[in-house]
Amino acid sequence: MAQTLASLILSKVVCSVLLLCHVRSASVLYDLDLTNDGPITTEAQATIHSTLRMKDGGNSPVSDRKYHFNWVYAPLTLVESSGHGADSTIIVTSPFPGVFPVSVQVMHADCWLCQTIARNLTVLEVSEFIVGNLSITQTEDHDKVDSRSPTGALTRVSFLLHDPSNYFKSASFTYKWDFGDGTEMTTEYPTVYHNYPTVGVCTVHLEVAAEWRQDGSGMEQRRKMVQKTGHFSAALELMDAVRGINIVGSTEAHVMENLNLSLHIQGSLPLHLCWLIKTECVPLDRDHCHLVAMNATHYNLSHVFRDAGQYCLSVRVENGVNMLQSYQEIQVRPSGIHPAFLVLPCITLLSAMLGLAAYVTFRSSAQQKDLVEVADFDFSPTSDTSPSGSKWSCRQMCCETCCLWPSQESCETIREHHRLLRPLREPVKMYTM
Numbered sequence: 001m002a003q004t005l006a007s008l009i010l011s012k013v014v015c016s017v018l019l020l021c022h023v024r025s026a027s028v029l030y031d032l033d034l035t036n037d038g039p040i041t042t043e044a045q046a047t048i049h050s051t052l053r054m055k056d057g058g059n060s061p062v063s064d065r066k067y068h069f070n071w072v073y074a075p076l077t078l079v080e081s082s083g084h085g086a087d088s089t090i091i092v093t094s095p096f097p098g099v100f101p102v103s104v105q106v107m108h109a110d111c112w113l114c115q116t117i118a119r120n121l122t123v124l125e126v127s128e129f130i131v132g133n134l135s136i137t138q139t140e141d142h143d144k145v146d147s148r149s150p151t152g153a154l155t156r157v158s159f160l161l162h163d164p165s166n167y168f169k170s171a172s173f174t175y176k177w178d179f180g181d182g183t184e185m186t187t188e189y190p191t192v193y194h195n196y197p198t199v200g201v202c203t204v205h206l207e208v209a210a211e212w213r214q215d216g217s218g219m220e221q222r223r224k225m226v227q228k229t230g231h232f233s234a235a236l237e238l239m240d241a242v243r244g245i246n247i248v249g250s251t252e253a254h255v256m257e258n259l260n261l262s263l264h265i266q267g268s269l270p271l272h273l274c275w276l277i278k279t280e281c282v283p284l285d286r287d288h289c290h291l292v293a294m295n296a297t298h299y300n301l302s303h304v305f306r307d308a309g310q311y312c313l314s315v316r317v318e319n320g321v322n323m324l325q326s327y328q329e330i331q332v333r334p335s336g337i338h339p340a341f342l343v344l345p346c347i348t349l350l351s352a353m354l355g356l357a358a359y360v361t362f363r364s365s366a367q368q369k370d371l372v373e374v375a376d377f378d379f380s381p382t383s384d385t386s387p388s389g390s391k392w393s394c395r396q397m398c399c400e401t402c403c404l405w406p407s408q409e410s411c412e413t414i415r416e417h418h419r420l421l422r423p424l425r426e427p428v429k430m431y432t433m
């Protein structure tokens with residue numbers, strides 16, 4: 001009897017250990033994904049979906065077997081449920097607002113004694129108000145701004161309704177906007193543009209009202225009027241758009257010289273600068289340029305050119321508001337000699353040639369004058385004039401006028417002219433005691 005009792009106890013312990021091992025191994029093998037499309041408004045419908053999969057991408061396919069999904073969704077109302085293989089979906093609704101937990105457990109459908117292989121939990125939020133999202137962005141679409149209004153920060157404010165079950169399909173909406181700067185307006189469309197005169201933090205408040213007729217259950221409630229509202233707000237720090245790119249520095253460079261340019265940008269930080277130097281001006285994107293994240297409104301650019309020619313500096317600057325591009329042409333010369341240094345030698349040579357020509361002209365005029373005076377006032381006796389003297393005088397004249405008559409034939413011509421200039425009557429020699 002004691003042995004039988006001991007054997008029974010041992011059998012129960014072994015079964016318990018095996019069952020625990022099976023549950024632990026099952027929980028390790030599977031994962032259960034659980035999602036919902038909430039939050040929703042009351043009376044609207046929410047879809048909750050679950051998918052069973054192998055943990056860490058296991059090799060065993062989960063779609064080869066049948067599984068049983070046990071949902072726990074109270075106090076929500078079940079509208080519809082469906083399942084196929086390792087997937088299961090339920091659609092629920094609630095007439096009351098609140099936060100409701102929804103859980104699901106998965107077991108093998110053909111094994112009643114098997115334990116849960118996976119479980120998960122999600123939370124569905126149900127609101128009595130309209131559900132949606134209000135967003136505000138700064139833009140540069142100046143076509144939306146009145147030309148008479150001062151330039152400032154243009155914003156685009158938009159409301160996006162969250163209605164996954166198309167609950168508001170027959171409703172008409174009214175939007176009341178408060179832009180926080182004293183401007184209010186009412187529209188029937190969910191997107192508006194507003195221009196703020198100055199930058200800074202802006203806050204927009206929105207009241208949304210939806211109204212439609214709903215069929216009732218009784219004869220007296222056949223066309224019941226239903227109305228829902230919602231209140232939303234959004235804030236944004238407005239910035240100055242990129243309005244100008246000023247490129248400061250020389251637009252001429254030489255081969256193998258360092259070109260330094262300074263870029264001054266008008267716009268709010270942070271800025272993203274993209275620049276590129278090519279032989280032609282091209283529009284830029286972030287994948288084909290030198291990208292720089294800037295925390296200042298100026299940037300020093302340095303570049304060395306290896307070939308001469310005409311180049312173009314393309315610059316693209318953007319911040320959280322807009323994007324602006326600018327271009328600057330750059331002339332690269334083949335050497336480091338400036339053209340002004342080539343003009344100076346030419347001017348010097350031309351001046352020297354003009355000076356030499358003036359000197360030669362002046363010297364020639366002076367020599368011709370000396371020759372005429374000697375011919376008119378020669379008082380020396382005729383007997384002292386000898387042929388040798390005439391030859392010496394010709395040489396002297398030829399040497400003095402070598403620039404004008406450099407050949408010997410010219411000297412012979414001068415001698416003939418001197419013979420013609422002799423006086424007709426021999427001068428009388430006179431001596432004074």
